[in-house]
Amino acid sequence: MTQPAAAPGRARQNAIYSAGVFGHHPSVPADFAELERRAEKAMGPRGWAYIAGGAGEGATMRANRSAFDRWAIVPRVLRDVSRRDLSVDLFGTTLPAPILFSPVGAGELAHPDSDLHIGRAAADLGVPYIFSNQGCNPMEDVAAAMEAVTPGAPRWFQLYWSTDDALVDSLVRRAETMGAQAIVVTLDTTMLGWRPQDLNIGSLPFARAEGIAQYTSDPRFREIVAERIANPSADAGPKVEITRAAVSALFSMARHLPGSLLSNLRSPVPKQSVQTFLDIYSRPSLSWDDIAGLQKRTSLPVVLKGILHPDDARHAVDLGIDGIIVSNHGGRQVDGSISSLDALPDVVEAVDGRAKVLIDSGIYTGSDAFKALALGADAVCIGRPHMYGLAINGRDGARDAVANIIAELDLTLGLSGHTDIASLTPDVLRNMGCDHRVR
Structure with a gap:
């Protein structure tokens, strides 16, 4: 199924500049630093602590960003880049860009009816929204909202594995019925990480029935x-x-x-x-046997989210898993963890093309997405940026924050001398922490 195309980079630039002639400025900032500053002002203290906060002293969040900074793009010139193609295929669906909206729990801390707004934003762009298992609107309502925008709008469902197997089965059946195209099992949150920002104010949204x-x-x-x-x-x-x-x-x-x-x-x-x-809500005893059982209970592709070690990736594909999301949960679970980007090349090598590999955690810009795709990811998942846009301006803000990333990815692709995602390989980058020479 071909989805409606997201606005390419030049078209988005031109629309913003044209509006500027009449004194209209975009509601969502085009750079992440200002986006974050504006979002903090828009959110209350509880929302900011939960959405922007990380585990421990924040070392993993910093590692996620420094990993991107170590890789440099080496542009090529005098190539015809007048026509570019960002489309990718994931599980039989052609997407206009290799971008997904990540699941973020308790989104109403940023904006009321958060999942309805995020779902509509994703449908506007034609890219998937991974429904949060800890969402603030029932999945059926979000699916209906997306269908009203774009019939057949792609959506996946994130599953937290409950201690009650019948509840797991019920959630999976509902996901199948509402049109999910994949089940994403989150592996790294069988217990909540140590999150000082929430702990310091004694705030857990679920204890107030937010996000359930x-x-x-x-x-x-x-x-x-x-x-x-x-x-x-x-x-x-x-x-x-x-x-x-x-x-x-x-x-x-x-x-x-x-x-x-x-x-x-x-x-x-x-x-x-x-x-x-x-x-x-979650089972610390979750095992590979449980995952194998899920594969027998659903016909949907099963994607494992939270894999960072190549041996775990190898085990997953040996089991026949359809996809992996390389993720450290945005730095929210283990302080001092390896960054997702640093883990990506070894996971890609271990998977060896036998499953789709996606990545999240620390991806804030189009050039970040470019680097992750060049290092072997089939697509990237965007978390905090769309939540910040949501806090600032609801559906339009969530949509525009991700549209900006897609636009910058398109421009970065062309300005680096490439015309499609498939042409990106590690050779288009240099690791500035190792060898600075350009060959």
Whole structure:
């Protein structure tokens, strides 16, 4: 299925410059530093801590950026680059650009109805949105919103593996029914990493029922909640302290559950839904056997997100996995981890063309995307930039932040002397941390 083309670089530049003649400036900054500054002003402290924050002292986030800085593009000249093609094929779908919207949980911390806005933004550009398992709108609603923009708009579904297998099956069935083209299993978040920005303000969005809409809309999850209410545990948990913050959290839970606010305030369901989610959302014992079982339970391509070691990549393709996302979760899980870009070449070599290889974490610009593609990625996933655009201007902001990356990728491709993504190889780059010579 061919998707509508995203605006190429020159067309996007011209549109912005033409609007500037009439005094109109883009709502979303064209450079990442200003985008980040504006987003921080648009978000509250809780949103900024969760979305912009990282694990520990932030070493992995810094490593993600420094890895891109070590690679330099070596442009070639006097080549006909008047026509360029950014399209790629992923699992039988031709995309106009090798870009996907990454899943980011609890997006409503940046903007209300975040997943609806992100889904529409992705559909505007014709590139996939990987629905977050920790989303703020049910997947069916997001799929319908995307269909209303572009029939057949590509979407994938991210799966966090619950301790309840029946819930896993239910989420997968729903993903298949709503038109997901792949299941992305996140491997690196079987437990939450140490995130000081959230810890310092005692803020976990899921504890306020933010980002659990996939669960509260799921029949199996609701069944588990009902069973728990009918058969309460002997452990009643910590004594409830009545504070202003506790009352605010209770109202947040009630607002986020299906049904009226008043009935939810009177019901044990919201509080029990939050506790159930916290108890069962992820399984630390997740193993290769579980992944092999998933392959038998779905006909969709299975993509593993969070692989950084070539041996794990090799094991995945030996198992018949369809795709890998090289990722350190945007530096949010393990402080001092290898950067995704540094891990990419070894993973690409281990996979040896037997599966699609994607990458996320630290990709903020079109030139970043160019470097990742040159080092062997089939496509790249964009996280914080689209969330920052969302915070600034909703759907239009999320769309424009990613459209800017696509436009810069297009211009970088042509200005470096290349006309399509397939022509990019490691030879178009130099690692400035090793050998500075241009051969």
